[in-house]
Amino acid sequence: MEIIRASDVWYEYVNPDETGEMAVRGVSLSVRRGEWLSIIGHNGSGKSTLVKLLNGLYVPKRGSVTVDGIDTQDEERIWEVRQKVGMIFQNPDNQIVATVVEEDVAFGLENLGVEPAQIQPRVQKALEAVDMTRFATVAPHMLSGGQKQRVAIAGVLAMRPDVMLMDEPTAMLDPSGRREVMDTVERLHKEEGMTVVLITHFMEEALRGDRVIVMEKGKAVMEGKPREVFTQVEELKNIGLDVPPMTELAHRLRADGFPIAGEPMTVKEMVEELCRLKQGI
Amino acid sequence: MLKDITLGQFFPGDSVVHRLDPRVKMLMMVAYIVVVFLVKGFLGYLVLFAFLAGATLLSHIKPKFLLRSIKPILFIVVMTFVLNVLFTRGEKLLVEWGILHIYWEGVRFAVFMSLRLVFLLLGTSLLTLTTSPMALTDALERLLKPLKAIRFPVHEMAMMMTIALRFIPTLLEETDKIMKAQTARGADFDSGNLFARAKAMVPLLVPLFVGAFRRADELAMAMEARCYHGGGNRTRMKVLKVQRIDWYASGVMAGTLCLVLLERLL
Ligand SMILES: Nc1ncnc2c1ncn2[C@@H]1O[C@H](COP(=O)(O)OP(=O)(O)OP(=O)(O)O)[C@@H](O)[C@H]1O
Ligand SMILES: [Mg+2]
Numbered sequence: 001m002e003i004i005r006a007s008d009v010w011y012e013y014v015n016p017d018e019t020g021e022m023a024v025r026g027v028s029l030s031v032r033r034g035e036w037l038s039i040i041g042h043n044g045s046g047k048s049t050l051v052k053l054l055n056g057l058y059v060p061k062r063g064s065v066t067v068d069g070i071d072t073q074d075e076e077r078i079w080e081v082r083q084k085v086g087m088i089f090q091n092p093d094n095q096i097v098a099t100v101v102e103e104d105v106a107f108g109l110e111n112l113g114v115e116p117a118q119i120q121p122r123v124q125k126a127l128e129a130v131d132m133t134r135f136a137t138v139a140p141h142m143l144s145g146g147q148k149q150r151v152a153i154a155g156v157l158a159m160r161p162d163v164m165l166m167d168e169p170t171a172m173l174d175p176s177g178r179r180e181v182m183d184t185v186e187r188l189h190k191e192e193g194m195t196v197v198l199i200t201h202f203m204e205e206a207l208r209g210d211r212v213i214v215m216e217k218g219k220a221v222m223e224g225k226p227r228e229v230f231t232q233v234e235e236l237k238n239i240g241l242d243v244p245p246m247t248e249l250a251h252r253l254r255a256d257g258f259p260i261a262g263e264p265m266t267v268k269e270m271v272e273e274l275c276r277l278k279q280g281i
Numbered sequence: 282m283l284k285d286i287t288l289g290q291f292f293p294g295d296s297v298v299h300r301l302d303p304r305v306k307m308l309m310m311v312a313y314i315v316v317v318f319l320v321k322g323f324l325g326y327l328v329l330f331a332f333l334a335g336a337t338l339l340s341h342i343k344p345k346f347l348l349r350s351i352k353p354i355l356f357i358v359v360m361t362f363v364l365n366v367l368f369t370r371g372e373k374l375l376v377e378w379g380i381l382h383i384y385w386e387g388v389r390f391a392v393f394m395s396l397r398l399v400f401l402l403l404g405t406s407l408l409t410l411t412t413s414p415m416a417l418t419d420a421l422e423r424l425l426k427p428l429k430a431i432r433f434p435v436h437e438m439a440m441m442m443t444i445a446l447r448f449i450p451t452l453l454e455e456t457d458k459i460m461k462a463q464t465a466r467g468a469d470f471d472s473g474n475l476f477a478r479a480k481a482m483v484p485l486l487v488p489l490f491v492g493a494f495r496r497a498d499e500l501a502m503a504m505e506a507r508c509y510h511g512g513g514n515r516t517r518m519k520v521l522k523v524q525r526i527d528w529y530a531s532g533v534m535a536g537t538l539c540l541v542l543l544e545r546l547l
Binding site: 120 | 414415443444446447450451454496499500502503504505506507508509510514515516517518519520
């Protein structure tokens with residue numbers, strides 16, 4: 001079942017950069033309920049612009065985006081769209097509004113006009129889901145980056161969205177914060193069946209998903225399962241993207257004449273494949 | 282180091298005074314200020330003192346802590362005292378020294394005015410010590426709600442205050458970071474005359490402002506993504522309810538007011 005559909009979407013900023021090109025040029029995609037879609041592409045390829053089109057923060061100049069059948073151009077129902085499609089941004093500091101964690105998680109619900117009696121339990125549950133209950137009454141600036149990002153996720157979860165859009169949520173975090181956030185997202189995806197659209201520069205994060213879209217100059221140039229996309233090493237390199245380290249290693253070993261079979265992507269898979277080769281020799 | 286700065290002077294606690302409804306506390310504050318201006322003689326100050334001492338005791342705030350809040354205006358208090366002593370004319374001359382004439386009435390009036398300042402400050406400090414800035418903002422928004430009828434942007438004002446409270450620590454942290462970065466590159470913020478120092482602030486303020494504008498932009502986008510569309514149809518998680526202790530406290534305030542009025546009449 002599809003939850004978001006974008007058909008031939010174009011978008012141009014009011015003050016475009018020197019190139020004069022549109023930021024998003026004719027992208028079509030659909031997001032299915034319960035899937036994890038990763039979007040990769042290098043700086044300025046239009047990833048952020050694309051996801052902002054998916055929850056109606058921007059409306060397409062041409063083409064259309066529908067969320068659960070609602071057109072994002074429909075101004076009457078825009079709050080319904082934003083409730084269904086939550087969004088997490090890159091900078092944890094610039095998306096927390098309130099001075100206390102629980103107040104911030106409640107912010108979206110207050111905006112939706114939910115009854116006060118219902119807000120408290122929903123906030124509690126959202127904080128539990130990201131394992132931040134202990135910090136309910138703490139001031140946000142006392143938290144680590146990873147914890148702030150989990151608060152932001154709770155703020156979205158409390159609104160009971162169908163989809164969670166994430167624009168490089170781990171780009172400003174240290175490795176432990178990154179793991180903390182990605183594990184939370186993965187758990188929500190696996191256990192609660194949350195639909196995830198994740199923009200990332202980290203290929204190992206994209207590997208966790210069901211599907212990958214590669215953006216280049218405002219267009220979606222590749223699409224497929226992570227394995228299908230990441231094995232096209234030459235194409236990815238041509239558009240200036242990295243591939244996961246093990247894929248890169250396999251590619252180089254093959255170029256040197258080692259018959260690596262299958263597509264090892266994780267260290268574990270690579271070790272198994274190398275052991276198999278060694279025994280064969 | 283800048284991170285250690287606490288906002289306002291809120292002192293978290295669980296006393297009766299802390300637990301009072303912030304709206305009631307704010308209204309009591311207004312009443313208190315009126316009372317301070319109504320006091321006519323030292324007997325009135327005695328009543329006020331009893332009220333303040335009682336409240337402080339109940340709040341578990343150390344008196345030393347409360348008194349410390351006078352420090353920033355100590356200069357003004359002293360000035361008020363000196364000017365009043367020197368320039369009030371009266372009948373009973375105490376000291377005559379050259380052109381200096383100090384009258385008994387002058388001393389009396391000076392003490393009276395200084396006490397007024399001190400009492401005003403102690404009262405407001407007790408409020409901010411026992412009420413978080415956030416609760417105060419919240420109370421203000423709810424109390425001023427009727428002003429919406431004359432199109433006064435009550436909600437917007439409260440939202441601005443909340444965001445300011447939220448971002449002051451973040452911006453302080455950023456200032457600290459930029460300062461260190463500029464110091465590492467040889468910038469000097471602490472020496473030279475006033476002009477040189479002001480000039481040294483420019484490379485600090487420019488990135489700070491640029492950063493603040495970028496933040497504002499991103500925050501606006503994040504708020505919209507979470508369905509923020511102003512104060513209309515908005516609900517609140519916290520419901521404030523006037524409890525029995527709020528009535529008791531208001532009663533004590535009213536009693537104080539009556540006593541001071543009585544003193545004025547006698
Ligand atoms: N607010 C804006 N005003 C004008 N042009 C913009 C604006 N934001 C982005 N652009 C331009 O639109 C294009 C796509 O930008 P976008 O932010 O979508 O890229 P991105 O893939 O998210 O990049 P990054 O990886 O750096 O986040 C770029 O050429 C960029 O310069
Ligand atoms: Mg981006």
